[in-house]
Amino acid sequence: MDTSDKDxxxxxxxxxxxxxxxxxxxxxxDWRFNSxxxxxxxxxxxxxxxxxxxxxxxxxxxxxxxxSSVIDSFGPAMWEHPTNSQNLVFCDINAQNxxxxxxxxxxxxxxxxxxxxxxxxxxxxxxNPPNSMLKGGIFLPNAPGMLPQSLSQFxxxxxxxxxxxxxxxxNGGDFGDMVNPFGVPESMGLFSRxxxxxxxxxxxxxxxxxKSVSGGQTQKNVMNAGExxxxxxxxxxxxxxEGSPLKNDTKRESLARSRDESKKGAxxxxxxxxxxxxxxxxxxxxxxxxxGNCGELSAKSLGSKKRKRSGQDAExxxxxxxxxxAKGSPETQQKGDQKPxxxxxxxxxxxxxxxxxxxxxxxxxxxxxxARRGQATNSHSLAERVRREKISxxxxxxxxxxxxxxxxxGKAVMLDxxxxxVQSLQRQVEFLSMKLATVNPRLDFNIxxxxxxDILHSRAVPPSSLAFSSEMPMAYPALHxxxxxxxxxxxxxxxxxxxxxxxxxxxxxxxxxxxxxxxxQLPNVWDDELHNVVQMSYGK
Amino acid sequence: xxxxxxxLKQQFLKKWMMGLQVFGSAKQSMSILERKKAIKLSADxxxxxxxxxxxxxxxxxxADASKDDxxxxxxxxxxxxxxxxLKKACTGLVMDNKRVRCKKILKRSCCIKRIRKGASKVALAxxxxxxxxKRRTQVLKxxxxxxxxxxxxxxxxxxxxxxxxxxxxxxxxxxxxxKATEVVNGK
Numbered sequence: 126m127d128t129s130d131k132d133x134x135x136x137x138x139x140x141x142x143x144x145x146x147x148x149x150x151x152x153x154x155d156w157r158f159n160s161x162x163x164x165x166x167x168x169x170x171x172x173x174x175x176x177x178x179x180x181x182x183x184x185x186x187x188x189x190x191x192x193s194s195v196i197d198s199f200g201p202a203m204w205e206h207p208t209n210s211q212n213l214v215f216c217d218i219n220a221q222n223x224x225x226x227x228x229x230x231x232x233x234x235x236x237x238x239x240x241x242x243x244x245x246x247x248x249x250x251x252x253n254p255p256n257s258m259l260k261g262g263i264f265l266p267n268a269p270g271m272l273p274q275s276l277s278q279f280x281x282x283x284x285x286x287x288x289x290x291x292x293x294x295x296n297g298g299d300f301g302d303m304v305n306p307f308g309v310p311e312s313m314g315l316f317s318r319x320x321x322x323x324x325x326x327x328x329x330x331x332x333x334x335x336k337s338v339s340g341g342q343t344q345k346n347v348m349n350a351g352e353x354x355x356x357x358x359x360x361x362x363x364x365x366x367e368g369s370p371l372k373n374d375t376k377r378e379s380l381a382r383s384r385d386e387s388k389k390g391a392x393x394x395x396x397x398x399x400x401x402x403x404x405x406x407x408x409x410x411x412x413x414x415x416x417g418n419c420g421e422l423s424a425k426s427l428g429s430k431k432r433k434r435s436g437q438d439a440e441x442x443x444x445x446x447x448x449x450x451a452k453g454s455p456e457t458q459q460k461g462d463q464k465p466x467x468x469x470x471x472x473x474x475x476x477x478x479x480x481x482x483x484x485x486x487x488x489x490x491x492x493x494x495x496a497r498r499g500q501a502t503n504s505h506s507l508a509e510r511v512r513r514e515k516i517s518x519x520x521x522x523x524x525x526x527x528x529x530x531x532x533x534x535g536k537a538v539m540l541d542x543x544x545x546x547v548q549s550l551q552r553q554v555e556f557l558s559m560k561l562a563t564v565n566p567r568l569d570f571n572i573x574x575x576x577x578x579d580i581l582h583s584r585a586v587p588p589s590s591l592a593f594s595s596e597m598p599m600a601y602p603a604l605h606x607x608x609x610x611x612x613x614x615x616x617x618x619x620x621x622x623x624x625x626x627x628x629x630x631x632x633x634x635x636x637x638x639x640x641x642x643x644x645x646q647l648p649n650v651w652d653d654e655l656h657n658v659v660q661m662s663y664g665k
Numbered sequence: 666x667x668x669x670x671x672x673l674k675q676q677f678l679k680k681w682m683m684g685l686q687v688f689g690s691a692k693q694s695m696s697i698l699e700r701k702k703a704i705k706l707s708a709d710x711x712x713x714x715x716x717x718x719x720x721x722x723x724x725x726x727x728a729d730a731s732k733d734d735x736x737x738x739x740x741x742x743x744x745x746x747x748x749x750x751l752k753k754a755c756t757g758l759v760m761d762n763k764r765v766r767c768k769k770i771l772k773r774s775c776c777i778k779r780i781r782k783g784a785s786k787v788a789l790a791x792x793x794x795x796x797x798x799k800r801r802t803q804v805l806k807x808x809x810x811x812x813x814x815x816x817x818x819x820x821x822x823x824x825x826x827x828x829x830x831x832x833x834x835x836x837x838x839x840x841x842x843x844k845a846t847e848v849v850n851g852k
Contacts, residue, residue, distance in 0.1 A: 512818065519821040526828055537794055540801035543824060547808045550831040557838040558708060562700035564845045 673715060674833045680711035681837070706730065712834050721819065722827045725811020 520539050524530045527546045530539060684707030710730050713723035805820065806812035809827050812820055 515818050516821060519818065519825070522825055523821060523828075526825060535794075537797045537801060540798060540805060543828075544801060544804050544808060547805070547824065547828060547831065550828065550835055551808070553835045554708065554831065554838065555705065557835065557842055558705040559697075559701045561704050561838065561842050561845060562697050564842065564849055 670829075670833065673830070674837050676715045677708075677711050677830075677833055678837050678841070680714050681708050684708075684711050708834060708838060712830050715830065716826070720823060720826050721815060722810045722812070722823050723830075729810070 516536070520536065523539065523543055527539075527542050530542045685704070709726055713726035713730075716723035802817060802820070805824060806815070809815075809820065809824050812823065815823060
């Protein structure tokens with residue numbers, strides 16, 4: 126039926142719209158356009174195919190380049206930006222200010238999206254000025270210290286750890302931002318940039334502190350993580366003004382606080398779903414455990430010290446690493462501390478609506494799961510719940526990765542976004558390879574081009590360094606996008622400096638004139654420098 | 666300290682260039698489409714090679730590419746400096762996937778199917794959303810290389826990694842395109 130189909134279509138479209146399409150027309154990127162056209166893949170893949178051809182035609186246009194670069198700019202902006210809704214609530218005002226300033230500054234890439242999606246967008250844009258300069262360099266300070274955040278979620282596998290170290294870069298901004306006011310590792314000092322995120326440092330910090338804390342707890346392998354998170358939790362403790370020494374208590378405090386902030390002591394059951402999103406990068410057991418704690422704590426308005434004290438003792442016992450069924454909740458060795466908290470909560474007061482929930486293991490161990498009160502103890506449902514929580518926590522990562530998904534909750538829409546994004550990336554690869562085939566009839570990218578590309582990948586030099594007398598750094602201001610890393614040491618060995626310089630600069634000029642991926646402010650600086658360089662190179 | 670993202674891009678670029686050199690002699694005679702396929706293939710294999718077989722999607726790409734001749738040459742060219750084990754792992758991927766699929770069929774047959782009760786709106790909405798999620802998961806599995814053989818959880822992890830790599834690939838390709846156009850225009 127036509128009408129029913131249309132209704133369904135519109136219904137779903139309207140569902141997607143508030144989430145995706147806040148942006149006014151402007152520079153809607155390709156995959157945004159694509160999303161609009163295929164609000165939900167459940168309508169079938171036929172529309173997808175049609176749109177693919179359409180989008181391909183679209184891609185041919187110049188807008189496609191800009192949009193893909195917009196997407197690119199999105200990535201880091203999204204990565205550095207903590208997209209927790211709670212944080213957003215706290216940081217809107219400053220973020221908007223920052224966003225407006227950044228808009229006026231004219232970060233070309235991120236621009237069109239600044240108008241959309243309200244708070245989280247503005248927050249992203251707020252980060253753009255430093256982001257654009259440090260696009261890849263963000264990872265530089267991130268990598269060493271950022272292990273804690275995301276590593277917790279993945280099994281103790283070295284490959285996973287490496288990958289998670291990469292992923293942690295995405296959360297690293299969040300982590301760094303949150304942690305920074307307390308001056309934790311200086312590697313996060315890079316993120317001391319805006320004051321925007323530091324609105325309510327207590328709440329904000331708590332919100333992420335829980336994240337990072339829980340992140341730190343679950344991975345025994347990563348000592349950094351544990352230490353960093355312990356530091357974080359310690360700071361949280363100080364902030365929390367509860368003064369309980371143990372970090373577990375601190376966690377619970379922070380959890381309770383954050384819970385209170387966000388839910389005003391709502392019932393425990395409501396915590397479940399929230400925690401699934403809220404805990405972000407926490408381990409699998411975190412959500413249930415945390416919500417357990419939070420629920421009861423919020424119900425008790427932070428609880429009495431006595432109860433915590435008794436909890437501490439039990440926690441200590443558990444923390445010894447004995448996964449015995451004390452109080453009937455056997456816990457996995459790897460998730461030492463959170464478990465005790467939950468079990469003690471059960472043990473101490475029987476406040477109970479919650480028990481702890483076991484978390485997943487690396488494949489070798491059993492999965493010890495405890496049923497929550499009021500829920501089925503069927504093994505199937507337990508396993509399902511574990512699986513669901515694993516999935517939801519991994520979706521959190523994807524949320525950070527896929528641009529425009531900060532506000533999206535729920536698997537279906539997230540999956541849709543992910544699908545669209547992956548499709549758009551794949552289509553971009555196709556298009557680019559086609560273009561490369563047409564441009565270069567000989568398929569040989571000569572060494573010169575390769576070297577120039579090395580330059581592109583080399584470190585970004587801020588405009589202040591333009592004052593250098595040597596020629597090489599002169600080329601760098603063109604590379605605002607490049608990341609710190611490889612220094613083109615092979616450079617002098619090759620052709621003449623002037624040739625390569627001229628070519629590099631030209632290569633940067635073409636994009637500049639094409640108008641994509643350059644921030645509007647830099648060309649002003651460039652013009653003078655480029656003139657200088659060109660004169661110098663011609664003068665040689 | 667090396668930024669991991671730029672390291673990834675550099676690795677990819679190097680491998681891609683190496684792969685393209687394999688085509689060196691035959692280039693003049695290729696049509697545009699063939700060139701495009703060669704470029705894309707070498708880019709994909711280079712991308713998969715940067716992961717060193719740690720991820721499922723990279724292994725799937727390499728396994729698929731090894732099936733036909735052109736890809737095989739590329740794979741050998743790109744991977745021979747690295748472990749032989751990797752190549753074996755990729756070729757053994759198909760067998761693993763079959764095993765996974767059989768396991769899944771077994772599991773499904775043993776699982777008790779719960780009858781959908783309740784015509785309540787909540788249950789109905791839930792079932793609808795489940796269906797939507799399932800359908801989209803299917804789509805995602807078709808998108809991510811080697812995705813059909815993964816369960817949901819690892820699918821999401823693979824998607825994460827794949828997305829990062831894809832983004833790096835797009836970035837490198839775009840920059841090289843800019844460079845190439847500039848070189849061509851400058852001539």
